[in-house]
Amino acid sequence: MTQVIVLNGGSSSGKSGIARCLQAILPDPWLAFSVDTLVDAMPASMQASDTGIDFARDGHVTVGPEFQILDAAWAEGIAAMARAGARIIVDDVFLGGAASQRRWQKALAELDVLWVGVRCDGAIAAGREAARGDRIAGMAASQAEVVHEGVVYDLEVDTSRAESMECARTVAAHVE
DSSP: OOOEEEEEOOTTSSHHHHHHHHHHHSSSOEEEEEHHHHHHHSOGGGBTOSSSEEEOTTSOEEEOHHHHHHHHHHHHHHHHHHHTTOEEEEEEOOTTTHHHHHHHHHHTTTSOEEEEEEEOOHHHHHHHHHHHOSSOTTHHHHHTTGGGTTOOOSEEEETTTSOHHHHHHHHHTTOO
């Protein structure tokens, strides 16, 4: 039985919309956690910091050692909730590609995980980014492909070609 669904895609690719749709259509209650929530929970001093997380003017994101410690703790906490019986949807951006997936694989060891790649054409994601107004211009385009490098998925969806609900239905069909 699927315990965790990991949605990986670049900024503004549609992960959060898919997560909300999955919560609406899956028969059991699922908790959704986004890396944005983790970043928002961090103290302001860790934002725009070499040791925390830095969003460059061109949209490039770098993370430092303090961010990595909290990110690992966040992953372990999510895994603990799943081990305790909660069904979890993770909305993340694998800035490190395959290395990011390995970190999650370690945290989610022995859990039944559905790995989902959320793809979106960089130009379309950049348009969404501009419309949102809460992202640094360039983040979506710079992340559109790099987050998928070396990552192995059970399933991929493309929000440039399908709406969030259609993508969620595709994912739900693979949830056991």
